[in-house]
Amino acid sequence: xxxxxxxxxxxxxxxxxxxxxxxxxxxxxxxxxxxxxxxxxxxxxxxxxxxxxxxxxxxxxxxxxxxxxxxxxxxxxxxxxxxxxxxxxxxxxxxxxxxxxxxxxxxxxxxxxxxxxxxxxxxxxxxxxxxxxxxxxxxxxxxxxxxxxxxxxxxxxxxxxxxxxxxxxxxxxxxxxxxxxxxxxxxx
Amino acid sequence: xxxxxxxxxxxxxxxxxxxxxxxxxxxxxxxxxxxxxxxxxxxxxxxxxxxxxxxxxxxxxxxxxxxxxxxxxxxxxxxxxxxxxxxxxxxxxxxxxxxxxxxxxxxxxxxxxxxxxxxxxxxxxxxxxxxxxxxxxxxxxxxxxxxxxxxxxxxxxxxxxxxxxxxxxxxxxxxxxxxxxxxxxxxx
DNA sequence: ACCTTAAAGCAAATATGTTGCTTCAAGTGA
DNA sequence: TCACTTGAAGCAACATATTTGCTTTAAGGT
Numbered sequence: 001x002x003x004x005x006x007x008x009x010x011x012x013x014x015x016x017x018x019x020x021x022x023x024x025x026x027x028x029x030x031x032x033x034x035x036x037x038x039x040x041x042x043x044x045x046x047x048x049x050x051x052x053x054x055x056x057x058x059x060x061x062x063x064x065x066x067x068x069x070x071x072x073x074x075x076x077x078x079x080x081x082x083x084x085x086x087x088x089x090x091x092x093x094x095x096x097x098x099x100x101x102x103x104x105x106x107x108x109x110x111x112x113x114x115x116x117x118x119x120x121x122x123x124x125x126x127x128x129x130x131x132x133x134x135x136x137x138x139x140x141x142x143x144x145x146x147x148x149x150x151x152x153x154x155x156x157x158x159x160x161x162x163x164x165x166x167x168x169x170x171x172x173x174x175x176x177x178x179x180x181x182x183x184x185x186x187x188x
Numbered sequence: 189x190x191x192x193x194x195x196x197x198x199x200x201x202x203x204x205x206x207x208x209x210x211x212x213x214x215x216x217x218x219x220x221x222x223x224x225x226x227x228x229x230x231x232x233x234x235x236x237x238x239x240x241x242x243x244x245x246x247x248x249x250x251x252x253x254x255x256x257x258x259x260x261x262x263x264x265x266x267x268x269x270x271x272x273x274x275x276x277x278x279x280x281x282x283x284x285x286x287x288x289x290x291x292x293x294x295x296x297x298x299x300x301x302x303x304x305x306x307x308x309x310x311x312x313x314x315x316x317x318x319x320x321x322x323x324x325x326x327x328x329x330x331x332x333x334x335x336x337x338x339x340x341x342x343x344x345x346x347x348x349x350x351x352x353x354x355x356x357x358x359x360x361x362x363x364x365x366x367x368x369x370x371x372x373x374x375x376x
Numbered sequence: 377a378c379c380t381t382a383a384a385g386c387a388a389a390t391a392t393g394t395t396g397c398t399t400c401a402a403g404t405g406a
Numbered sequence: 407t408c409a410c411t412t413g414a415a416g417c418a419a420c421a422t423a424t425t426t427g428c429t430t431t432a433a434g435g436t
Contacts, residue, residue: 157349165312
């Protein structure tokens with residue numbers, strides 16, 4: 001797990017972490033991601049640079065933590081009444097958010113400063129959680145639903161692959177096509 | 189395209205590029221990836237640091253270029269006699285190479301120092317090329333074959349997604365399962 | 377209230393990254 | 407072949423960022 005999870009829960013450490021994260025978000029929008037530096041963030045957060053270096057190691061790990069926070073879904077997926085329409089709506093929104101320049105930047109940052117892969121694991125877990133909700137709902141309607149792994153393979157993975165490796169020409173139609181390919185074959 | 193492609197084809201620039209790339213590879217194995225720095229690479233390459241900064245921008249972009257080079261396939265996929273066995277063999281080998289710690293490191297490096305996405309695009313193009321060979325061969329045997337995009341979605345993307353986001357428990361069986369899921373449904 | 381102890385602050389030392397200017401040598405055209 | 411042009415390399419001074427030892431602070435336990 002990344003270092004931030006090891007801090008004492010309340011008190012000074014927590015305040016420092018919060019103000020550093022806030023400083024990153026503020027400066028990202030004020031001066032742009034490229035211009036961020038550890039000393040700059042430290043100054044804005046009212047903290048010495050060495051504090052950041054000791055807690056996060058380097059700028060990338062800090063940015064990775066902040067990026068993961070921003071990738072956490074804020075609400076449960078909307079209920080459209082059926083498995084296929086729930087998945088379609090979720091996939092369309094996911095793709096739209098992730099293909100936006102800011103979304104791509106967060107994904108890259110999350111992967112980048114992540115030596116042990118825990119932040120990447122979190123990103124995947126977020127998607128899995130959302131899908132779980134959708135699948136549970138479908139089970140409640142007695143629709144027969146695939147399992148989470150299958151949805152990850154058929155819907156999430158292709159979207160992520162293209163976002164990272166071939167960002168050209170991605171649109172909602174592609175998201176719908178992936179969902180169709182999944183619910184078309186009810187097997188496995 | 190990354191800067192290295194803009195250098196004059198022969199002569200001094202080419203020599204500098206070659207010796208810098210060689211220095212990266214040597215030092216990677218001698219001191220480890222973590223310990224690489226631009227001044228260190230420059231010293232080994234017999235070049236001043238400013239040359240590297242001006243040509244590549246920073247260490248990440250240099251490492252990205254070197255990583256892409258190492259991800260380029262060295263041979264055409266082996267011919268196993270049928271589409272499904274060709275794909276299986278290729279997918280197994282791909283997964284095995286990419287899940288190795290060094291493979292994962294190269295993928296990450298390739299993605300990381302790649303502001304414009306051209307190196308990521310190359311990685312994907314390499315896989316597409318190999319798959320193209322396999323599909324052409326299948327067409328020559330009058331097997332009915334899916335198109336490249338379908339193979340990318342069903343086989344390559346899931347492997348890459350898991351390598352990057354959930355590297356636990358990946359093995360050849362997973363690669364075979366993906367291929368089976370693809371050739372099982374001959375549609376689309 | 378007093379210990380204990382992670383974590384923060386501070387400051388000096390070191391390493392890295394940037395820049396203007398000079399020098400070199402590959403390609404170009406008389 | 408020999409200037410001539412030009413992109414790229416070298417050098418050196420400068421600016422920033424990173425590391426580190428030591429001191430101080432304050433959270434949590436007794």
